[in-house]
Amino acid sequence: MVNPVLLLAVPLGLAFLTPLLAFISDRIARYVPVAGMLFNCVVSVSLIPSVLNRPIIVQTGGFAPPFGINLVAGPLGITLAAVIALVGLAVSVYGLAYVKEGATVKYHVLYLLLLTGATGVVLTGDIFNLFVFYEILCISSYALVAYSGDKNGVEAAVKYLIQGSIGSGLALIGIAILYGVFGTLNMADIARNIGSTGILNTTLFIALAFMVAGFGVEAAVFPLNAWLPDAHSSAPAPISAILSGIAIKVGIYVVVRIVFTVFGAPSMFMLLVVIGVVTLLIGEMSAFSQNNIKRMLAYSSVGQVGLIVFALGMATTGGISGGLFQIISHALAKSLLFLATGYMIYRSGSMEISSLQGMGKRMPLTCCAFTIGAFSLVGLPPFAGFPGKFMIVRAAIAQQQHLFTFLIALVLFGTIIEACYFFRIVQAAYFTGPREEPDAGKQRREEAPLFALAPMLGLLVFIIALGVYPEPVIRLLDSCAAELLNRFDYIKGVLG
């Protein structure tokens, strides 16, 4: 069996080696992220059967927890690591062709480190180690948002940097308070000390509030998401895809892990549900009123985050697996959308939705990928978005409370808004001709290059496969939900 620590050590080592490889040839350096993510994909998928049996606890430095840092490769961690590696692989292949100008070697190093940080966050079992990997994730994304070097990019990156740093600072204070109270940083040990009462004293409540607010910035839940539309729309296409597809999911994971496993605070569940619905409605309505396609996609991510947080906040097996399914389907669909949009913008030269008219004839394959991604996000069968939304609706009705019935109605209303703005683009791309121009008749096909089409096709296959045959993944996610709901099993697994 492979040691899960290699999921972090190998990409880190590759990232450190990349500048040396670049001395030999820039071409080799470009392929490093592809190699790293391919390795992670293979390893994490091969680990899934054994972690379903029992979680693998990995010590570092040869010290048993709580004195050394340990990784917890449970079903949830490995599943998310596999999703990160899969989407990361697709987007890194896309980046081979798309990223041509500027400091390309540095771009590839930062890209690989961003994904390593994300993988570290979902695998670690130590709260300070989680913070370190979270910082790796955040700092590399600040830099990558500014990659283009133009005014918009730098401004968005600085906004993101300021809000993200305040969030990280708050989270760090929360961690410091926990360490001050319990004298340990191991998440299982802290959870054991907090116990099962579900009632927190004021000090612990403040620690929880700091951490949820701090990590919530990256999760982009409602009052903390002002940075997101700028950052996601100014970044280069592959980075937008990773930020929307992976980075915000990692933020959600951290908040959920802290609320469910570390604190075991049922009083927070209702807050998550309400924040989720508010975030959903605000995100979808803002997306509806955008004219810039990348900003529209960014706001749509806000809406989807709301849906995911709503589902996870229900804290039932059905709700959590629905939320996790939505995490996976949104990661696939939104990165596909950003990748497709990248070349559509490149060809049309503008981010305005009106400039996409007639794209269906100009770039048929890319447009087809965009359409399927959009349909999946809206939740049409047979694409991956449908089982996710269906599970969430079913879980909400199974609560048998009027409140949840009302909230799920609001959620479905949000989905209708979502359908409106996505169909508007599909209509513009296929059913309206290009604007009246002298050479409108001579417009020829300008498809995206092969290196961009291949990863889009890969994501497309996964979206359709998940939509047609979701059972194996749902079974996997049910055991992830069990991991979140039974915090005593988690504690026992780590500390024995």
Added chain:
Amino acid sequence: MRSLIAVILLAVIGLGLALCLSDMPFGANHIATAEKAGRHYLEKAPQETGSANVVTAVVVTYRGFDTLGEVTVLFIAAIGLGMVLYRRKKQEGKPPQPASFVLQTGCCFLFPLILILGVYIFLHGHLTPGGGFQGGVIVASGFLLAYIGCADMKIRHRWFEATESLAGSAFVIAGMAGLAAGGSFLMNFMPKGNFNTLFSAGIIPIIYIAIGLKVGAELTGLIANLLERAE
């Protein structure tokens, strides 16, 4: 009006936090649970790690994985800055005035001494206060002095990038060697040697040399990047 509301809100939040945290026993040692890990490190670190400096033992062995992460964070910061500055044009301006003879001579005299101090600090990280990060910063401060004092100073970026890259890889390889030899990433696989001598504490000095070189090269690269743009 808005700023008034903001001030009042901040005051309310601050007061609430102060009230809630006032009963927290910061720094006190009367709660047994509150010093669980800390007590263990103080009592067991010398025999478990062979390092005379307990802080180093915690940073490099017990929480070595965090340190690898911190090194990566610094690496990202340096690379990110290089990437953002890459597309900036050099600012046109007057060439800097050369420093006076006294300053130049002083810099040339101090530069090697500062480098030696930096190397001393990270070589003795497991024995005396300081370690890889501190030593690396001192090395970089030597280069900063040289940049300020000698107007025609230019480092060869390739060498520094190569050092950075090799030192970072050495850290990861040391960790992998622990995994291969002892079954746990970053585990000590070397003899602990005589306590409180230079050749002791297993892999700690090796890791600290790697960190010292990496931090020194990275910060020097940062300084060079910024100063060469400003010229």
